[in-house]
Amino acid sequence: MTGRDFSERDIHMALDGELPDEDRMAFDFWLNANPEMAARSARYAADGEALRAAFAGVLSEPVPARLAETLLGRTAGRRAPPSPWWLAAAAVLLLAAGGASGYLAGSAGSGAGDTASDQLAEEAIAAHVVYAAEQRHAVEVPASDRDHMETWLSSRVGLKLVPPDLAPDGFHLVGGRLLPAGSHKAAMLLYEDAAGDRLSVFVTAESAARGSGTYAEMADGPRAVYWLDKGYGCAVVGVLPSGRLNAVAASAYRQLLAGMAS
Amino acid sequence: MDDRKTAILAEIPRLRRYARSLLRDRDSADDLVQDCLERALARLDNWQSGESPRRWLFTIMHHLFIDQMRRRSRRGEAAFLPLDNEEALAAPAEQLSSAASRDIVHALQAIGPERREALVMVAIEGFSYAEAAGILGVPAGTLMSRIARGREELRGLLDDSTRRRAIRIVEK
Numbered sequence: 001m002t003g004r005d006f007s008e009r010d011i012h013m014a015l016d017g018e019l020p021d022e023d024r025m026a027f028d029f030w031l032n033a034n035p036e037m038a039a040r041s042a043r044y045a046a047d048g049e050a051l052r053a054a055f056a057g058v059l060s061e062p063v064p065a066r067l068a069e070t071l072l073g074r075t076a077g078r079r080a081p082p083s084p085w086w087l088a089a090a091a092v093l094l095l096a097a098g099g100a101s102g103y104l105a106g107s108a109g110s111g112a113g114d115t116a117s118d119q120l121a122e123e124a125i126a127a128h129v130v131y132a133a134e135q136r137h138a139v140e141v142p143a144s145d146r147d148h149m150e151t152w153l154s155s156r157v158g159l160k161l162v163p164p165d166l167a168p169d170g171f172h173l174v175g176g177r178l179l180p181a182g183s184h185k186a187a188m189l190l191y192e193d194a195a196g197d198r199l200s201v202f203v204t205a206e207s208a209a210r211g212s213g214t215y216a217e218m219a220d221g222p223r224a225v226y227w228l229d230k231g232y233g234c235a236v237v238g239v240l241p242s243g244r245l246n247a248v249a250a251s252a253y254r255q256l257l258a259g260m261a262s
Numbered sequence: 263m264d265d266r267k268t269a270i271l272a273e274i275p276r277l278r279r280y281a282r283s284l285l286r287d288r289d290s291a292d293d294l295v296q297d298c299l300e301r302a303l304a305r306l307d308n309w310q311s312g313e314s315p316r317r318w319l320f321t322i323m324h325h326l327f328i329d330q331m332r333r334r335s336r337r338g339e340a341a342f343l344p345l346d347n348e349e350a351l352a353a354p355a356e357q358l359s360s361a362a363s364r365d366i367v368h369a370l371q372a373i374g375p376e377r378r379e380a381l382v383m384v385a386i387e388g389f390s391y392a393e394a395a396g397i398l399g400v401p402a403g404t405l406m407s408r409i410a411r412g413r414e415e416l417r418g419l420l421d422d423s424t425r426r427r428a429i430r431i432v433e434k
Contacts, residue, residue, distance in 0.1 A: 012410050016384050018391050044413050047420065048385045050366045051283075055386055058279040063271075064292055067278075070299045071271055212372045212419065221335075225372075229426055242374050243411070250418055257422075261429055 006030040011041045015048060121213070121224040123181050124202035124235035127188050128222050131177065132198040139175030139190050149176045153187040158205040159232055162259030163189050164252040171199055171248065182206065199238035201252050207233040214246070225249035232260070269315040270302060276387070277319055283382045284327055286371050294330070298323040320387075321397045324379065331375050361427070369419035377412035380405050
């Protein structure tokens with residue numbers, strides 16, 4: 001087939017074995033002539049290999065007895081303990097309802113199974129629920145006093161905090177406030193878009209853990225996208241379509257990292 | 263054991279791998295597989311002869327996974343998982359020896375559940391677009407867009423973790 005236009009869509013089809021055979025040669029030719037697309041294709045292929053490698057070991061694991069027993073119709077035991085983060089999340093709902101985010105300072109970290117990521121996300125969500133709803137008292141320092149806010153929050157939280165510019169995503173800075181985060185301090189930066197939807201960026205310098213995560217896509221309430229690294233944590237919270245929230249969060253996180261390194 | 267149960271038994275390793283890529287925590291993943299097997303046994307009569315056991319079982323698992331995500335969001339639960347518990351990872355720590363392997367397991371968990379399902383179904387489980395779309399109950403175009411966005415999201419997250427490591431090295 002000649003003269004067919006290819007696009008990124010064809011890269012995915014080629015990787016997944018869905019590109020028609022008759023298009024293959026023309027596609028390879030197109031890829032050769034487009035270094036940027038070739039690099040993207042190679043990168044996706046490498047990520048795919050890494051994914052398969054990461055989960056390959058599961059196939060050779062012995063089948064747990066309880067699964068085989070289930071199939072044989074015997075009453076199979078189930079694993080007993082409830083997930084600790086489930087309980088922790090329930091506690092946050094109570095906190096959010098009471099509006100007492102400061103209480104987290106006492107409760108955070110009490111459960112043996114609590115992880116730093118749970119705590120960070122819970123605190124960020126609780127703060128968002130309480131403060132993003134406030135029209136007049138949402139922030140302590142308004143965006144008009146940005147230089148002061150930057151200096152003040154940076155010194156209190158203990159890292160160089162440059163508020164990300166989220167204007168390309170349609171959000172402008174409303175201002176910031178200082179909050180308790182466990183036994184430490186966190187900065188909350190509040191943003192708003194033209195429709196009045198609010199987004200908060202929660203940053204703390206205290207974290208012993210590493211990781212990243214997000215809420216379920218179907219969540220109706222505020223959803224947090226967070227990153228944790230040893231020495232700092234960041235959570236972006238809002239009630240937005242997940243695609244938009246992920247995009248804004250990724251942008252905010254990149255800028256925060258750049259700001260800290262500057 | 264009848265033939266149908268033997269066929270289901272043979273699919274357990276694949277079901278476990280799929281569940282592990284969706285939920286990561288080993289026990290939660292095996293709970294999902296167990297739920298899937300229980301539902302399959304209860305509905306054995308619905309399994310039409312000629313239908314691939316794999317597709318039938320993956321469809322059941324997909325519905326259970328989506329139900330679980332919905333229940334969580336209704337309760338206001340985050341789909342957070344313990345991130346630094348090495349025992350809970352998809353593969354034992356020694357199999358995830360490289361930082362790159364750990365990063366990709368973390369990153370996969372961070373992308374939206376629907377994209378995660380679509381990507382895993384095709385990139386790890388090797389289903390065709392038509393099969394995966396059938397199992398997930400979405401049009402092929404939706405599936406393709408989830409795969410494309412999933413790959414892009416995964417790439418961005420992996421770049422972020424690489425950059426974080428680079429920054430840490432510079433700081434030292």
